[in-house]
Amino acid sequence: MINVGIIGSTGYAGQELVRLLLGHKEVTIQWYGSQSYIDKKYYEVYGNMFQLVEDICQSDNIAELTNNVDVIFTATPQGYLAGLLTEDILSKVKIIDLSADYRIKDVKTYEEWYQIEHKSKSFIGEAVYGLPEINREKIKNARLIANPGCYPTCSTLSIYPLVKEGVIDANSIIIDAKSGTSGAGRGAKINNLYCEVNESIKAYGVTTHRHTPEIEEQLGYACGSNISIIFTPHLVPMNRGILITAYANMIKQMSEDDIKEIYDSYYKEEYFVRVLNSHVCPETRWVKGSNYVDVNYTIDKRTNRIIMMGAMDNLVKGAAGQAVQNMNIMFGFKESEGLLQVPMFP
Ligand SMILES: NC(=O)C1=CN([C@@H]2O[C@H](COP(=O)(O)OP(=O)(O)OC[C@H]3O[C@@H](n4cnc5c(N)ncnc54)[C@H](OP(=O)(O)O)[C@@H]3O)[C@@H](O)[C@H]2O)C=CC1
């Protein structure tokens, strides 16, 4: 058994970590960290935890936490972990950070897109980008995991094999993405009120969304050069879910069967990536509450483009589920431990 602390346990990603870890055989949650609910019972913040969690929310005393747990999840705003991380902390405990603090290797790019100064640049090089399907070996021995963003997880897993195999021109990629509102967190913001979101759909962060450089970096590794893509997210009136539809020019002529072989070769051993049957389009409703990413593609022969699609739950594979998957790999547990939830429908 290992002991776990969650800083930011009262946010949407944090509560999803609690939900998943309560069903994990190898884990005890020792620390329910919070900023606004200190000394309140956790179930008073999240009623679904009534009679399941008796613990109270605690302040983020990282020194005490470090001495009492084996791994800390930080499900906190951008810049929080970077502001307090030290070698002393990392020498005692493993950290899985759900924010973007250590995802982008080039600090200038990070500071430009996030508009904040990075407070602990020296750890950026060491952090491992926690996308198990691509970086599993590096994750095994990591002390610090940069858990990928929600849109980047869905986008990278949907597109990566075709960039890596040189089937598409990576610079021609256009990603149209949609997210449910839990992606924006639990904090009160006018833009996320019911009347502002319900029965409407809008693009946001057009040309400026901070996930653009993260996706470019990961797909850039696949093709071995710096790339520029277009990434446009949309906010849709649903609680959970991300759908991406990506377009790119084909530079290798291949049949749909050939493409299928490529996807299968990358993902047939990957429990959490489901390559759907021919021409079945991924849907958020078929992955909700689970750690699956459903992917598929179609060739548009008229334009010589390929359309790649992916769907997943932003709070599970897009955040907490992926974080637990990373923890399982780091501690040598079965990778799917605590993550076998069947998608919930309706
Ligand atoms: N929501 C999503 O789909 C995804 C989120 N993430 C990332 O996870 C992180 C958390 O996101 P999310 O759960 O949505 O956000 P929320 O706003 O729902 O939660 C934020 C959490 O951080 C705590 N917190 C806020 N400010 C501070 C602070 N200054 N010091 C310590 N704790 C603080 C809050 O405490 P309290 O509640 O007590 O105020 C809360 O527990 C972010 O970095 C986000 O980018 C990653 C992938 C997907």
Ligand SMILES: CC(=O)N[C@@H](CCC(=O)OP(=O)(O)O)C(=O)O
């Ligand atoms: C709908 C919505 O607002 N989504 C958030 C992305 C989700 C998130 O929290 O960002 P990370 O995945 O980088 O941690 C956004 O666009 O900023």
